[in-house]
Amino acid sequence: MDTNYRSFFETLGLPRLQVHHPINHFDFTRPGRIILVVGPMGSGKTGFAAQIWRDSRIALQKDDSVDRWTCTNGADLRNVFFIRSRLDKRRFTEYPADALAYRGGYEIVGKAIANIDSSFELEAVIEDHPDVGTWVIDEASFYDERIAYVIRRLVVERGLVFVLPTLILNFRNALFNATTSLLLEVARDVFPLTAYCEHPACLTDSSYTYRYYLVDGEECPALYFDPLIIVGGDQKHADGRRPNYGTRCGDHHVLPGKDYTYLVLKPLGEQAAAGEPADLTRELKLLRDEASRSRLGLWLAEHNAGDDEQNRLSRNALRVPCLAERALVYLFAEQNLISELLLREIVLDLDLDVDFLTQRLADNRRPVRFT
Ligand SMILES: [Zn+2]
Known part of the structure; x- marks a missing residue:
């Protein structure tokens, strides 16, 4: 913000007037930046991107003399292009293909939008549009790790600007994935957005x-x-x-079973990895047949016995189907603790839900065929 403008408010002599951070229009005169726009669902990340588009419509109407501030290596930062995942296309079927949709509206962006699957496709789209200086990539965390370096190279070599509206935390309140941490390393600006808590009794x-x-x-x-x-x-x-x-x-935010995961489940996986799978199999069998008697069930009964909402919801977690399958996906796909051979043995032995396992293992990039 113009510091003169800010100090104008501060010198008005109104002692209790708190001057907040300004809400600026997008700066198309600073090349070579990676800008993360982070926040949960419903925080207005896409609305933020749509505002950049509207700002660019105004900036492009200026006369040719502003080129010297907005151009970098043949690209004009006022030319904005949107990238989204091909998977996302299905989400917005009620809008035209060239619409950037967000909660509360949409912008028609014409040819300035493309759907991609990988960082390789991103490189191809950017190469096809040498005049575009500002690239908005929706949910950049969902792509392969390579995308962070593709972006950084283009920032260094061509001075392009990348705006990345993305989730950075997963449901465990941890960094979403390896791509997220690389993006945080290469980024220069971060705009954090928040949303109202969706709990019916909360406005935080x-x-x-x-x-x-x-x-x-x-x-x-x-x-x-x-x-x-x-x-x-x-x-x-x-x-x-x-x-x-x-x-x-x-x-x-209720997230039961974290202590159990580290105190019980993971050690059972380690024991199985060392050739002693009997205890793990016993726990998985209980999770399948009688979850309240499993070590997870006993843990929740002991530590979440209270009548308040947090405890009641935590106990509800036992009612989710396929608990044994979920535990196996965690140990196999995420922790690499059990071999594919042992996974198959347990699935066969306990007659687990093969459809569920096939889908979840594929989602987590460790596909296994059981038939
Ligand atoms: Zn709340």
């Missing part, structure tokens, strides 16, 4: 992603060891197998 600003299931209409939070990635979580699902997401503040 929040930034956590809450994953839960609906079982017989009841809210059941995902356990800590739930599969990290579950593809296709946009619509509301009431079948208990596919998750729902909400944005919650710290007080209303």
